[in-house]
Amino acid sequence: MPSSTDDLILVFAAAGKQSNSLIPPLSKAFTNLRLVVQSESSKVKLQAQYPSAEVVRADQGDPKAVRELFRGVVAAYYVGPSMHHQETQNGYYAVDAAVAEQKEGNFKHFIPSYAGLLIMTASAWLQKDHPILSLPYNHNIPNSHIFLDDLAEATIKIIKEREQHFHSEYPLSSTFPIAYKDLVPAAEKALQKKIEIRKAPFEETVKKLVQGQFKDNYNAGNLDVAERLVLWYERYGLNGSPNILEWLLNRKATTFEEWVEQRVKIARETQQS
Numbered sequence: 001m002p003s004s005t006d007d008l009i010l011v012f013a014a015a016g017k018q019s020n021s022l023i024p025p026l027s028k029a030f031t032n033l034r035l036v037v038q039s040e041s042s043k044v045k046l047q048a049q050y051p052s053a054e055v056v057r058a059d060q061g062d063p064k065a066v067r068e069l070f071r072g073v074v075a076a077y078y079v080g081p082s083m084h085h086q087e088t089q090n091g092y093y094a095v096d097a098a099v100a101e102q103k104e105g106n107f108k109h110f111i112p113s114y115a116g117l118l119i120m121t122a123s124a125w126l127q128k129d130h131p132i133l134s135l136p137y138n139h140n141i142p143n144s145h146i147f148l149d150d151l152a153e154a155t156i157k158i159i160k161e162r163e164q165h166f167h168s169e170y171p172l173s174s175t176f177p178i179a180y181k182d183l184v185p186a187a188e189k190a191l192q193k194k195i196e197i198r199k200a201p202f203e204e205t206v207k208k209l210v211q212g213q214f215k216d217n218y219n220a221g222n223l224d225v226a227e228r229l230v231l232w233y234e235r236y237g238l239n240g241s242p243n244i245l246e247w248l249l250n251r252k253a254t255t256f257e258e259w260v261e262q263r264v265k266i267a268r269e270t271q272q273s
């Protein structure tokens with residue numbers, strides 16, 4: 001049976017980058033959302049944005065708290081926190097809680113996401129005469145990217161259609177692999193400015209990544225994760241194909257050119273208003 005609009009849907013990392021694109025359309029498709037964040041400030045912000053949603057603070061590393069999050073839930077979209085040193089254990093806590101709720105409640109669908117993302121700072125670049133793309137990895141290594149509105153549309157379809165997607169894995173990507181340096185011409189065209197590419201120092205980047213997530217409250221395990229992430233992108237990149245996303249959505253995936261034009265347009269409109 002496909003989902004019902006009043007099913008309770010649980011969303012992890014609800015104030016994060018993925019959820020920022022997912023929750024607006026998800027809140028139109030489903031009336032009952034339980035949104036999980038860690039901090040009080042994100043709770044207050046999200047509750048103001050989605051007054052009818054239940055916004056809950058919990059630590060994904062606490063198995064008892066995670067079990068409580070699943071009470072009454074029918075489907076869960078699971079996103080683990082970035083740079084967490086116990087990502088695997090956190091995932092197991094969520095799976096265990098889902099299995100318990102399947103036995104004790106009406107739980108049907110667990111949807112984990114380990115998305116690769118593309119974030120480019122169009123609005124910051126608009127304000128600069130000489131924008132700089134500062135990356136810590138080799139600019140010639142190709143990467144595939146998923147645009148978050150494409151990911152949100154795929155996610156909502158999967159939640160809505162439910163059984164059709166049981167036991168399926170989708171390596172979703174909006175683009176074929178593209179080297180960072182080859183993204184620059186389309187971004188320059190959209191911004192009408194030259195962009196300088198610079199390589200950011202390894203240690204400085206690693207520190208920024210963990211501090212962005214944990215401020216000064218990070219441990220050696222968090223540094224391990226950030227260091228390996230940067231080294232992976234330096235040597236290999238993440239490569240995928242848009243074919244699976246296009247098959248799933250029954251439309252063409254967003255191209256980088258379309259995405260960057262749209263981001264710049266939104267940034268210009270926001271600056272003018």
Ligand SMILES: NC(=O)c1ccc[n+]([C@@H]2O[C@H](COP(=O)([O-])OP(=O)(O)OC[C@H]3O[C@@H](n4cnc5c(N)ncnc54)[C@H](OP(=O)(O)O)[C@@H]3O)[C@@H](O)[C@H]2O)c1
Binds near residue numbers: 079116117238
């Ligand atoms: N492959 C790639 O290129 C790539 C790039 C980026 C991310 N990712 C993956 O995407 C996932 C992260 O998604 P995202 O970027 O959308 O998230 P994000 O922007 O990093 O946001 C993190 C969210 O998770 C919440 N959170 C953090 N620690 C938590 C904890 N211990 N317990 C409960 N909630 C917690 C935060 O709550 P508060 O708002 O209250 O702090 C926030 O809402 C990770 O699995 C990461 O590995 C992959």
